[in-house]
Amino acid sequence: MTREGEVGAAPDDPGLVSGQFRFFDAQVVRTRRLGPTLTRITFGGPPLAGLASGGRDQSFSLFLPHPGQEAPLLPDRTGEGWYRAWQALPEDERAVLRSYTIRAQRRNPDEVDVDFALHGTGPDDPPGTAGPASRWAAGAAPGDRVVLLGPAFADNRSVGFRPPADTDWVLLAADETALPALGGILDHLPADTVVRAWIEVPHPQDIQALPSHPDFRITWLVRRSGDGGSPLAEALRTADLPGGTPYAWLAGEAGTVRALRRHLVREVGVDRARVEFSGYWRRGTSEEQLRAEALAAATA
Numbered sequence: 001m002t003r004e005g006e007v008g009a010a011p012d013d014p015g016l017v018s019g020q021f022r023f024f025d026a027q028v029v030r031t032r033r034l035g036p037t038l039t040r041i042t043f044g045g046p047p048l049a050g051l052a053s054g055g056r057d058q059s060f061s062l063f064l065p066h067p068g069q070e071a072p073l074l075p076d077r078t079g080e081g082w083y084r085a086w087q088a089l090p091e092d093e094r095a096v097l098r099s100y101t102i103r104a105q106r107r108n109p110d111e112v113d114v115d116f117a118l119h120g121t122g123p124d125d126p127p128g129t130a131g132p133a134s135r136w137a138a139g140a141a142p143g144d145r146v147v148l149l150g151p152a153f154a155d156n157r158s159v160g161f162r163p164p165a166d167t168d169w170v171l172l173a174a175d176e177t178a179l180p181a182l183g184g185i186l187d188h189l190p191a192d193t194v195v196r197a198w199i200e201v202p203h204p205q206d207i208q209a210l211p212s213h214p215d216f217r218i219t220w221l222v223r224r225s226g227d228g229g230s231p232l233a234e235a236l237r238t239a240d241l242p243g244g245t246p247y248a249w250l251a252g253e254a255g256t257v258r259a260l261r262r263h264l265v266r267e268v269g270v271d272r273a274r275v276e277f278s279g280y281w282r283r284g285t286s287e288e289q290l291r292a293e294a295l296a297a298a299t300a
């Protein structure tokens with residue numbers, strides 16, 4: 001049996017995680033600064049021949065080494081037992097686990113691009129505010145080793161952007177952490193799709209080239225430094241939206257995303273089933289803490 005986008009894997013393969021994902025060893029091939037906030041890290045290596053990105057907002061789990069480690073420490077990389085085995089290791093030794101987006105995938109050679117939003121790593125940032133992934137990305141160099149838990153099939157559950165067939169137009173809103181996903185969505189959409197997109201970034205120099213078509217209307221918003229507030233909510237409140245049936249995709253800081261969703265559902269009257277939303281990070285909370293909260297809620 002084969003599935004769309006299958007790359008050399010059978011769905012009953014015991015190396016698969018949740019039937020769709022697999023661990024891939026990879027290393028940094030090159031890095032490129034895209035602006036003050038974003039840095040593009042290209043990963044490569046023969047195992048990536050088995051990775052099959054579904055494009056759009058395809059996310060994956062990234063395992064990183066701690067400073068001083070040569071490679072991320074993962075005990076058991078086959079099947080479903082990996083999470084418990086990883087959790088059982090001391091926190092300061094086991095690989096750092098974070099969620100990221102595949103911005104692009106290429107073949108010959110097998111490579112993926114991941115755009116990291118750096119936070120807390122600048123010379124003026126207060127010490128201790130950078131998370132481990134941001135710190136790792138700021139210092140990444142060719143040859144650095146990582147592990148990806150990513151899709152073995154292009155048709156997989158880690159793609160969230162799925163507009164229903166009766167969609168008339170698409171609304172997108174993102175901050176810098178979800179800009180890679182938004183870029184992947186624009187790459188995927190037919191040129192005649194009616195798109196209204198709002199993207200919030202910290203600096204004017206973070207604005208980047210994205211696919212451009214007459215019906216793609218993209219508005220860049222630069223966050224005012226220091227106040228922590230997001231200009232996205234205000235921009236959406238005053239926006240002149242097209243008529244017809246929308247599909248909305250919202251991603252970024254969790255509090256902002258929640259406010260945007262509430263506005264679209266309550267004030268604009270968008271059917272909540274047509275709003276795909278995802279908190280990519282939460283102010284003041286690390287991804288470990290978010291994962292622990294989600295686990296506690298699921299087992300309560």
Ligand SMILES: Cc1cc2nc3c(=O)[nH]c(=O)nc-3n(C[C@H](O)[C@H](O)[C@H](O)COP(=O)(O)OP(=O)(O)OC[C@H]3O[C@@H](n4cnc5c(N)ncnc54)[C@H](O)[C@@H]3O)c2cc1C
Binds near residue numbers: 101133279284
């Ligand atoms: C599905 C999904 C896809 C994602 N894709 C991407 C992607 O492609 N690129 C990307 O850059 N991020 C992406 N993210 C967000 C990224 O996983 C988080 O920003 C993550 O918290 C970064 O880890 P860290 O170790 O740097 O910080 P953590 O240790 O998790 O957090 C440390 C502190 O930094 C704060 N923090 C975290 N991120 C930011 C930020 N961007 N700005 C300011 N403060 C922050 C936290 O609130 C916390 O107080 C994605 C998240 C999800 C869920």
